[in-house]
Amino acid sequence: AQSVTQLGSHVSVSEGALVLLRCNYSSSVPPYLFWYVQYPNQGLQLLLKYTSAATLVKGINGFEAEFKKSETSFHLTKPSAHMSDAAEYFCAVSDLVGGSQGNLIFGKGTKLSVKP
Amino acid sequence: KAGVTQTPRYLIKTRGQQVTLSCSPISGHRSVSWYQQTPGQGLQFLFEYFSETQRNKGNFPGRFSGRQFSNSRSEMNVSTLELGDSALYLCASSSETSGGTDTQYFGPGTRLTVL
Numbered sequence: 001a002q003s004v005t006q007l008g009s010h011v012s013v014s015e016g017a018l019v020l021l022r023c024n025y026s027s028s029v030p031p032y033l034f035w036y037v038q039y040p041n042q043g044l045q046l047l048l049k050y051t052s053a054a055t056l057v058k059g060i061n062g063f064e065a066e067f068k069k070s071e072t073s074f075h076l077t078k079p080s081a082h083m084s085d086a087a088e089y090f091c092a093v094s095d096l097v098g099g100s101q102g103n104l105i106f107g108k109g110t111k112l113s114v115k116p
Numbered sequence: 117k118a119g120v121t122q123t124p125r126y127l128i129k130t131r132g133q134q135v136t137l138s139c140s141p142i143s144g145h146r147s148v149s150w151y152q153q154t155p156g157q158g159l160q161f162l163f164e165y166f167s168e169t170q171r172n173k174g175n176f177p178g179r180f181s182g183r184q185f186s187n188s189r190s191e192m193n194v195s196t197l198e199l200g201d202s203a204l205y206l207c208a209s210s211s212e213t214s215g216g217t218d219t220q221y222f223g224p225g226t227r228l229t230v231l
Contacts, residue, residue, distance in 0.1 A: 034219070036222070041227075042224055042225070043120075043122075043206055043222040043223050043224040043225050044206065044208075044222040045222070046219055046220075046221065049219055090159065092159075095161075103149055103161045103164055103172055103174075103220075104149075104151075104159075104161065104208075104220060105161070106158060106159035106160075107158075108158050109158065109159075
């Protein structure tokens, strides 16, 4: 079965510092991977998506993620954190082999805090 | 293009009641999925509808049901509400026609509180 693990439920960085949010996946087939962001009392907004076209994926708001098959990882990075980046981030894999094919399996989420 | 809309945004019910939530997908999108988000369990898939048919179903009891109309709008219903049903219910739409590769776009959610 496919699964997603996000390391660190809370990450705190200073404004201007590097943001690194970790995601590891488990999949028996080439995965489709996503990062979503959720601001308080809002739905999920897509940051970026990996579909095997390129291992380095650029998303919105300066975020990018690199797919590393050997490490089964899809970590999210941003070179310089901004206060507005404070939110909860979810890594997800598309369920391509399970009983609910085509739908998303989410990690538990990582809350990012940005200190001034 | 308008995004996914969900109504109502907030809802308070008591145990034993039933509730219906509504979702209007992005224009042209034929797939609608529903997810439940709780602090304890995180985001969990409920079910997906495509062209008025339930195509996939998550691991939830039969009290949770849904339907999709010919205009792709979807409703989900929860009967005999329990305290544990308190959650944010998220709807997502995609233009997906087969097997899980297209992007899902989420609505703002309906916050259900069961007292």
